[in-house]
Amino acid sequence: MTVTIYTQSSCSxxxxxxxxxxxxxxxxxEKRTTSQPLTLAEFKHILSMxxxxxxxxxxxxxNDFKNLDIDIDQLSIxxxxxxxxxxxxxxxxxxxxxxxxxxxxxNEMDIRRFIPxxxxxxxxxxxxxxxxx
Amino acid sequence: MNNVQLLQQPVAPSTCNKPIELYIFIDPxxxxxxxxxxxxxxxxxxxxxxxxxxxxxxxxxxxxxxITSRMKGCVSGAELDITHPALPSIAIKAAxxxxxxxxxxxxxxxxxxxxxxxxxxxxxxxLIEIAQQVNLDMDEFVSDxxxxxxxxxxxxxxxxxxxxxxEEIPSIVFFxxxxxxxxxxxxxxxxxEVYEHILAELLGEELNRQxxxxxxxxxxxxxxxxxxxxxxxxxxxxxLAERELKKRMLQQKVERIMTDEITLWRAK
Numbered sequence: 001m002t003v004t005i006y007t008q009s010s011c012s013x014x015x016x017x018x019x020x021x022x023x024x025x026x027x028x029x030e031k032r033t034t035s036q037p038l039t040l041a042e043f044k045h046i047l048s049m050x051x052x053x054x055x056x057x058x059x060x061x062x063n064d065f066k067n068l069d070i071d072i073d074q075l076s077i078x079x080x081x082x083x084x085x086x087x088x089x090x091x092x093x094x095x096x097x098x099x100x101x102x103x104x105x106x107n108e109m110d111i112r113r114f115i116p117x118x119x120x121x122x123x124x125x126x127x128x129x130x131x132x133x
Numbered sequence: 134m135n136n137v138q139l140l141q142q143p144v145a146p147s148t149c150n151k152p153i154e155l156y157i158f159i160d161p162x163x164x165x166x167x168x169x170x171x172x173x174x175x176x177x178x179x180x181x182x183x184x185x186x187x188x189x190x191x192x193x194x195x196x197x198x199x200i201t202s203r204m205k206g207c208v209s210g211a212e213l214d215i216t217h218p219a220l221p222s223i224a225i226k227a228a229x230x231x232x233x234x235x236x237x238x239x240x241x242x243x244x245x246x247x248x249x250x251x252x253x254x255x256x257x258x259x260l261i262e263i264a265q266q267v268n269l270d271m272d273e274f275v276s277d278x279x280x281x282x283x284x285x286x287x288x289x290x291x292x293x294x295x296x297x298x299x300e301e302i303p304s305i306v307f308f309x310x311x312x313x314x315x316x317x318x319x320x321x322x323x324x325x326e327v328y329e330h331i332l333a334e335l336l337g338e339e340l341n342r343q344x345x346x347x348x349x350x351x352x353x354x355x356x357x358x359x360x361x362x363x364x365x366x367x368x369x370x371x372x373l374a375e376r377e378l379k380k381r382m383l384q385q386k387v388e389r390i391m392t393d394e395i396t397l398w399r400a401k
Contacts, residue, residue, distance in 0.1 A: 044230040044273075044277070044282055045230075045282065045286075047230060047231060048226075048229045048231075048232065048233070048286060049233070050232050050233060051185075051232065051233050052232050052233070053231060053232030053234070054232075076270055076272065076273070077270050077272075077273045099289050099292065099293060100154075100156070100187070101154070101187070109310075112312050113154075113308075113312070115312050117308065117316055118316065119306055119315055119316040119317070119318045120316070120317065120318065121318050121320065122317050122318060122319045122320075122331070
C-alpha cells in the first residue's frame with residue numbers, strides 16, 4: 001500500500017511534503033482537493049484516521065471557514081462533507097495517510113514516520129526475567 | 134488590508150510530544166483482549182502523554198467461516214436481523230469511520246455487551262442499537278455498516294496484521310521516533326511492569342508518570358470499569374476499590390451491573 005497525499009494548489013506545505021516524498025523515494029498518490037473534490041469514501045477514510053473526527057482536519061483560520069461562520073460540531077457528517085466539497089480550502093493541507101497513520105500539515109520530523117520500517121520480536125527471555133524480579 | 138491573510142500558514146504542531154506509536158492487535162470478543170486492555174488502561178492513565186494507540190482488529194478468520202445458506206443472496210442486514218461472527222468487527226470499523234474516538238467508544242460498548250452476555254452481539258439489530266447508545270451519527274453508521282468502506286477498513290486491519298507478522302492475538306507493536314529502529318513486537322499479554330519497561334527502553338529516558346486522576350475523571354474517560362481495573366490503577370486492593378465505587382453508587386454517580394461472572398461499574 002502506498003501513501004495518499006491530499007494537497008491544495010498554491011500551498012507551500014503541500015509542496016514541501018511532495019518534495020520530501022520524492023526525495024525519499026516513497027510511493028504516493030496525490031489528490032489535489034482544490035481541483036478534484038474529495039469523494040465521500042475518501043473523506044470518511046480521512047475521518048477514520050483522526051483522533052476525534054473533524055477538529056483536526058478543518059483549517060479554522062482559513063478564509064473559507066471564517067466566511068462560512070458555522071459551528072462544525074452541530075453538523076452531521078454528510079453536511080460537513082457537502083460543505084467541504086464546495087469549500088475545499090476549509091480543509092487543512094496537506095493531509096497524508098497510509099494504512100497506519102495520518103499526518104496533517106507538514107512537519108519535517110513527523111513525516112519521517114512514513115518511511116517503511118521492519119518489526120522485530122521482543123526477546124522473550126528479557127520479559128521473563130523481568131517478570132521474576 | 135487584513136494582515137492575517139498575509140501570515141504564512143503556521144507549521145503543523147509536532148506530535149513529537151507523543152513519540153511512541155502503539156498498534157494493538159486484538160480480537161474484540163476475546164477475553165484475553167479484555168485483560169490486556171485493562172493493563173493498557175493503566176498505562177494510558179499514567180503514560181498516555183508518550184504514546185498514541187491504534188486498535189487493529191485481527192479476528193481469527195476461521196471463526197468467520199460460518200456463512201449459512203440463509204445469508205447467501207441479496208438480503209441486506211437491515212431487512213433481516215442477520216447474525217454473523219464478522220458483524221461486530223465490521224460494525225466497529227464502520228463506527229471508526231467517524232473518528233478513532235468514536236470507534237473506541239463503540240468498541241468498548243460492544244465488549245461490554247459481549248461480556249454481560251445478555252444480548253447476541255453477532256446480531257445486526259444489537260449492533261445498530263449500540264451505535265445509538267454511544268451517540269454515533271446514525272445515518273452514516275447505518276449506511277457505512279453495509280458498505281465497501283467498512284469492509285475495506287476491516288481488510289486493511291487484516292493486512293496490517295500480516296504486514297507486521299503478528300501471529301498471536303493479542304499482540305502490541307511499538308514504534309518509537311527513531312526511524313532507524315525496527316518496530317518492537319510483543320506477542321501475547323504481559324503484566325503492567327513489562328509494558329512500562331518497554332516504553333522506557335524505547336524512549337531511552339526515564340518515564341515521567343502523570344498524576345492519577347480522580348475516580349470521577351477516570352469515569353469521564355473510560356465510561357465502564359471493573360473493580361479490578363480501579364484497584365490496579367490506584368494500586369489499592371479490591372475491597373478498598375469496591376468501597377470507593379459503592380460510595381459513588383450511593384451518590385448516583387455510577388451504577389453497578391452484575392452478572393454471575395463479572396461486576397462492571399458504569400458512569401451515570
